[in-house]
Amino acid sequence: MNNKKPKTLSFKPYARLLTMLGEQLIKNERIALVELIKNSYDADANWVKVTFENFDEEFRPLGSNAKIIIEDDGLGMDRDIIENHWVNPATPSKLLKKKVKQNSTTRQGRVIQGEKGIGRFALLKLGRYIEMTTRAKNSSSESTVKLDISKYDEDFLNNNQGMFLDEIKMSLSDADPAEIIIREKIPVGGRNITRKPHGTRIEISHLQSAWTREKVKEVYRDLMRLQSIFDKVMAEDQDTSEHEALSKSTKPKSDFDIYIFRNKSLEPFGLETEEDLHTLLREKAVFRIDGRYDEVGKVFDFSINEKHQKISLLDPVLTGLKMYRDAFFIEKKNILEGRSTECGSFSFKFYIFNLSLDAAPQHSLGAGDKDLIRDHRIYLYRDGIRVYPYGDPTDDWLQIDVRRGTVRANEFVSNDQTVGVIEITQEHNKNLRDKTSREGLVDVGVATDDFRSLIQVFLAWVRKDPYDKAMRITKNAKDIAVFKGGVVEKGFDDLNQAIEEQDTIKAAAALKEIKRTYQTERRYLVKRAEDTEHLAGVGLSVEAASHDLMLSIESIYRCIDNLINEARRGRSLDPKHLETELSTIRGMVSFIERSLGDMQTLFRSTKQRRKQIRVADLLQRVHKLYAGMLHKNGIEYEFETLGSPLVASTTDAVLLQVLLNLFDNSCYWLTGRKSPRIIKILLDGDRGVMIFSDNGPGFREDDMAYLFEPFFSGKGDEGRGLGLYIARQLLSRHEYAIDVSDKQDRLLPGANLTISFVKE
Known part of the structure; x- marks a missing residue:
């Protein structure tokens, strides 16, 4: 067996990686400029100036001398940072700074944006010749880096051979004292300022993109939205609440202004x-x-x-x-x-x-x-x-x-x-x-x-x-404004007058017939609407009054079940115990009978006529209906009279619906709130008013105009938004009124409503 000794290999990327990554990581020149300006932001610059030099009014380049210059007054870089970090794409320098410090902010309190080290690719997205001059804070010298890849195509071929990345050379030179980034007057933002002796200036030429005024305008729009465009509106808000703490902590602690110049002139895109x-x-x-x-x-x-x-x-x-x-x-x-x-x-x-x-x-x-x-x-x-x-x-x-x-x-x-x-x-x-x-x-x-x-x-x-x-x-x-304003009737009258002035007898007769028919239909529809509102009010009132009825029925079942269980055990029933249970059942049935009798008065009858009703008597009946609920939810009930008895010329049905709705609303808003929970009612016979109040959350100021409009409810999905609307409609038909109490009439710090039984 002839095994070769393992060989250590290293990546050696080709030069075309520069442009390939640029295409993948930086979508367009707008993103490229934003990335470069983020670097200025991370360097604690107070301003960034982008100059399109040698461009005409439409931002078309004037020959090969056209260039884009980006300069700022940030902290700048020294030679060591350039040699050991800037020339190394994907440098982790900012990322390490965040991790080591456990604090990702700059000296001016800005949160560092960059951490991937890919900003250099943004330069090559804009152009093929780069000249960067930078001067670190408290340094007398400045360094200049020059990178020229304009002579290569996208694939970086040299004699039909692919070039490696380390074959792309750039020059680094120093000037001491500094010659470009010096303390001098320069135009920024429509005024001349004294430049600080530190910062960075980048010239980009052999431009890659075809620029137009519209494209530059889009770039400006992007740059202006680099920081929140809402800050000005937010700053004008007078009220500050606790939940603003997070958003305020994220805002930069210093100004950061961006300006676009064309040649020597500031371009005020989008200020208006x-x-x-x-x-x-x-x-x-x-x-x-x-x-x-x-x-x-x-x-x-x-x-x-x-x-x-x-x-x-x-x-x-x-x-x-x-x-x-x-x-x-x-x-x-x-x-x-x-x-x-x-x-x-x-x-x-x-x-x-x-x-x-x-x-x-x-x-x-x-x-x-x-x-x-x-x-x-x-x-x-x-x-x-x-x-x-x-x-x-x-x-x-x-x-x-x-x-x-x-x-x-x-x-x-x-x-x-x-x-x-x-x-x-x-x-x-x-x-x-x-x-x-x-x-x-x-x-x-x-x-x-x-x-x-x-x-x-x-x-x-x-x-x-x-x-x-x-x-x-x-x-x-x-819709209500049109209805109450008599807009249609006024239109008929104006048209009728115009026809009469022209003396067109036939047209006037036709219009008169149309108006008569319209009024007939209107009376019918108004009657239908009133009947519908009445039935809706009855439904709401029955629902409101049914709470204690259900509790009473549950009590009856409980008593009966107790007696049945004792009988099944074969025990002889104690007469006194039996009498107590049956008395309880009788009391509950009597309560249900009275309650159902009250509910029957809610339903309209042709025999039901207006009569003089002592409001206190009906109020007592409604209080009995709600006594169980008030006790269950720990709600106190206070009742007071002033002067002579308060009397209303109306029907039991109307007054019951109004009172049931008011009790139901107060119980809803008081339930679950901290004690004391109070409903307080004042009957003032001399003034002819009833004031109904509770110490719940009350009415929101911006809801006041809508409280008595149909389908408006502060109860979310639980509310139908009909109760107060129907109450006002019913009372108005009897020439009475209900409204939010004036300040001097309020009994408690919550909701206060005044019902006037003085005919309007």
Whole structure:
């Protein structure tokens, strides 16, 4: 056997690897420029200046002298860093710095962005001749690196032989004292500043791409979105809540400005549209949502239009959504009941717009405004720096449009109407990793799936709950305005007057007949609507009053079962015990009989006429219906009268429906709250009013205008949004009124409603 001695081998890549990796890792020149500017950010630069030199107004190169110059005032590099790190692609220097320090921030507190060491490939994506001059802080000298591969083709062939990577040479020279990066006045951002004696300047020539003004404008847009475009809007918000802590900690602690010059002139791309966007976000959004997802507590902690809310990830308002079940249910079991999400906590800000033509005036948008909104999506920022391409108008990284294609469109907000930012950090979101290509997150793994699903679920809730309510309220308000304003009748009158002035007898007669028919149909439909509202009110009232009836029936069954069990044992029944049990049963049956009698009065009868009713008497009957529930939930009941007895000219049915609804609402909002829990009622006969109050959470300020509108409810899916609406409708037909109590009439710090029995 002739075995050769094992030989140690080493990789020896060909030079074409330079351009091959560039093509794979850096998609286009936009990404290339972003990568280079991230290096400036990591170097604690306060500004970066990108100059297109020897370009015409349309950014077409003027001959072979065209070049792109990128310069900053960062920390710069010394000769040792260049020789031992910069010329070594995929250097782990930044990664090691993070691990050794256990702190991935720069001296100015910025979180280091680069760690893969592939930024040099971005240079070759832009051009084939590179000249980089850099001067380290506190150094009198500067170093210049020159790399020229312009004479080679894409395959780096030399005499039909492939060149190895180590055959590509570059030169390194020093100048002491420095000649280029020196303290001098230079134009930056439309003004002259004194340059600091440190930083980096890179000239790129023999350009690879065909530039145009539109392409440069896209690059500028990308660069302006490198940091959050929402910071200005956020800074103008006056209120600061606890859940903002995470997002504020991710923002850079120093300014970082980016400027694009063409030859000697600053190109002010997009400054006006940026201001326009800020105005739209502040003034035209239906909802401004600011919050965070807390992974430890499995809770969304957020505010909508500055109103704070919390929703547990296990709350039925979320678990009942199809979006949630598709993401987190396996074989009808919620997997999040047994595990935590794996993406980490994150913060978010969303701005939801109404793009429809019938949007409320305060939310309506012109064609230009809509185009500006559509130019933005939901951005993702890691430690204050954008993860590309998320947020681009053509990107659907959250699969919003895909999901809208699989569910009813009205169950999910669209990309076009949603602008926002989600902020993650390297510290809190270690499992969310960027692709090496710098295009989004790695799609494989539970963490990314959880992250995307959580955002989808939250946005689905926004669409189904607050947004849907707002849209229905707006529509109802418009319909009611048309109805109450007599718009149709006024139109008929105007038309009739115009016809009479023209003396067209036949047309006037036809119009008169149409108007008569319309009024007949209108009376019929109004009657139908009133009957429907009455039946709906009866249903709600019966449901509200049935709680104690069910408790009474359960007590009757319990007493009967006890007697049956004793009889089966063959024991003689103690007469006193038997009398006690039967008395209890009789009491329960009597209560049920009285309650059903009260309920019967709810149903309309042609014999039922208005009469003078002492409100206190009916109030006592309703209190008896709710006595069991009040006791069970530890709710105190207080009742007070002032002046003469309060009397209303109405029917038992109307007053019972109103009182049952008020008791039911108070019990709902008081149940589960900290003690004391109180319902307090004042009957003021002299003023002709009843004040009904509780010490629950009360009414939100932004809900006041909608409390008595149909289908508006603060109870989520548990509420129908009809109770107060029907109460107002019933009272108004008797010329009475119900409204939120004035400040001086409030009895308790929660919900206070005043019913006026003085005819309007």
